[in-house]
Amino acid sequence: MSERVYYEPRPDGVERLPTVLSMFHAAPPVMRTAHWHAQVEVNYIVRGWAHYKMSGHDIRLNAGELALFWGGLPHQLDDAADDVVYAGGHLPLVHFFRLRLPQDVQSRLMQGATLITRATDASDTLNFARWNEYARSGDPMKAGIAVDELLLRIERIRFDEYTLLPGPADAINAGIGLDHHSSPIVVRICDFIADNFREDIDSTDIASAADIHPKYAMSVFKKSTGMTLNDYVNLMRLSYAQALLMQEEANVLQVAMDSGFGSLSAFNKSFRKIAGMSPTDFRRDVRCRPSAPVTVQSPATGRIN
Structure with missing residues (x-):
C-alpha cells in the first residue's frame, strides 16, 4: 500500500x-x-x-x-x-x-x-x-x-x-452546530451577498444583515476567507457580468447596471482589474472565438467528439 x-x-x-x-x-x-x-x-x-x-x-x-x-x-x-x-x-x-x-x-x-x-x-x-x-x-x-x-x-x-x-444556512435555521471552520457570521455574510450583490450594497448593509458592526464584519470575513468584503462583492458582480456579456444581445452599459455597478467607469475599472481587459474587449473575444472545424464527409457530416 x-x-x-x-x-x-x-x-x-x-x-x-x-x-x-x-x-x-x-x-x-x-x-x-x-x-x-x-x-x-x-x-x-x-x-x-x-x-x-x-x-x-x-x-x-x-x-x-x-x-x-x-x-x-x-x-x-x-x-x-x-x-x-x-x-x-x-x-x-x-x-x-x-x-x-x-x-x-x-x-x-x-x-x-x-x-x-x-x-x-x-x-x-x-x-x-x-x-x-x-x-x-x-x-x-x-x-x-x-x-x-x-x-x-x-x-x-x-x-x-x-x-x-442542507447548507450552513439551513443548519443554522435548524439549530445544528457547525464545525470550527465555519463561522455563522461568515455564513450570514455570504448568504446576504449571494442574494444582493446586484444591488447597491456596502459593508454597512452587509454587516447589518449579519447583525454585527461593519469593522468586525470586514475583519471576520477577511480572516475567514482571505478576501475583503469589497473584493468578494466585486468578484460576484464581475463574474455575473461576464456571463451576461457572453449573450448576443449584451449591451455593456446595461450589463454594468444589471451587475450592480453604479457607473460605467466603475465597471470598466473593476473589470480590467480582475479580467485583465475591458468589458468591450472581453465581449469581442468571446464572440470571435473560433468554432470547432467541421469536416464534410460523404454522405454524412463529420464532427469533432
Missing part, C-alpha cells in the same frame, strides 16, 4: 485564481485543514470513495457519484479510499452563472448546499478524463470545448434524480 499523501492548504485556507478554470483527474491528497476558493467545485468519483467535511454537513461520495458545491465556504477532504480516483474541476462563477439549472438549486448551492446525483454512467468516466486533457492542453479551442461540454453535463442533472444536502 502506497504512503498516503497529504495536502497543506495556504495558511489562510484560500485558493487563488478565482476566474481560472482548473480541472483534475487524479488520486486526491487528504487535506490536513479546510480550504476555500471562490469557485463552484464539481467532483466525480471514478473509483473508490472520498469523505468531505462541509459547512453544515459531512458527505461520503462513492464511485459513480457526481457532486456540485460552492467552494466559497470552507471544506475539507479528510479521508478517502486508498485506491480513490476523482475527477472534476473548480468552475469560475462566470460559468456557474451561465448554467441553466433550476433557480432554487443555484440559490441553495450559493448558500452552501451540496448537490449529489447517482445518475451517471460509463460516459462520465471517459468525458471527465477528456475534459481534463483538453483543459490542460494549452489549446484555447480545446479548453473552450471542455468548459462547454462540462456545463452541458451539469445542466443534464435537472432531468435526473438528485439530492440537495
Whole structure:
C-alpha cells in the first residue's frame, strides 16, 4: 500500500485564481485543514470513495457519484479510499452563472448546499478524463470545448434524480452546530451577498444583515476567507457580468447596471482589474472565438467528439 499523501492548504485556507478554470483527474491528497476558493467545485468519483467535511454537513461520495458545491465556504477532504480516483474541476462563477439549472438549486448551492446525483454512467468516466486533457492542453479551442461540454453535463442533472444536502444556512435555521471552520457570521455574510450583490450594497448593509458592526464584519470575513468584503462583492458582480456579456444581445452599459455597478467607469475599472481587459474587449473575444472545424464527409457530416 502506497504512503498516503497529504495536502497543506495556504495558511489562510484560500485558493487563488478565482476566474481560472482548473480541472483534475487524479488520486486526491487528504487535506490536513479546510480550504476555500471562490469557485463552484464539481467532483466525480471514478473509483473508490472520498469523505468531505462541509459547512453544515459531512458527505461520503462513492464511485459513480457526481457532486456540485460552492467552494466559497470552507471544506475539507479528510479521508478517502486508498485506491480513490476523482475527477472534476473548480468552475469560475462566470460559468456557474451561465448554467441553466433550476433557480432554487443555484440559490441553495450559493448558500452552501451540496448537490449529489447517482445518475451517471460509463460516459462520465471517459468525458471527465477528456475534459481534463483538453483543459490542460494549452489549446484555447480545446479548453473552450471542455468548459462547454462540462456545463452541458451539469445542466443534464435537472432531468435526473438528485439530492440537495442542507447548507450552513439551513443548519443554522435548524439549530445544528457547525464545525470550527465555519463561522455563522461568515455564513450570514455570504448568504446576504449571494442574494444582493446586484444591488447597491456596502459593508454597512452587509454587516447589518449579519447583525454585527461593519469593522468586525470586514475583519471576520477577511480572516475567514482571505478576501475583503469589497473584493468578494466585486468578484460576484464581475463574474455575473461576464456571463451576461457572453449573450448576443449584451449591451455593456446595461450589463454594468444589471451587475450592480453604479457607473460605467466603475465597471470598466473593476473589470480590467480582475479580467485583465475591458468589458468591450472581453465581449469581442468571446464572440470571435473560433468554432470547432467541421469536416464534410460523404454522405454524412463529420464532427469533432
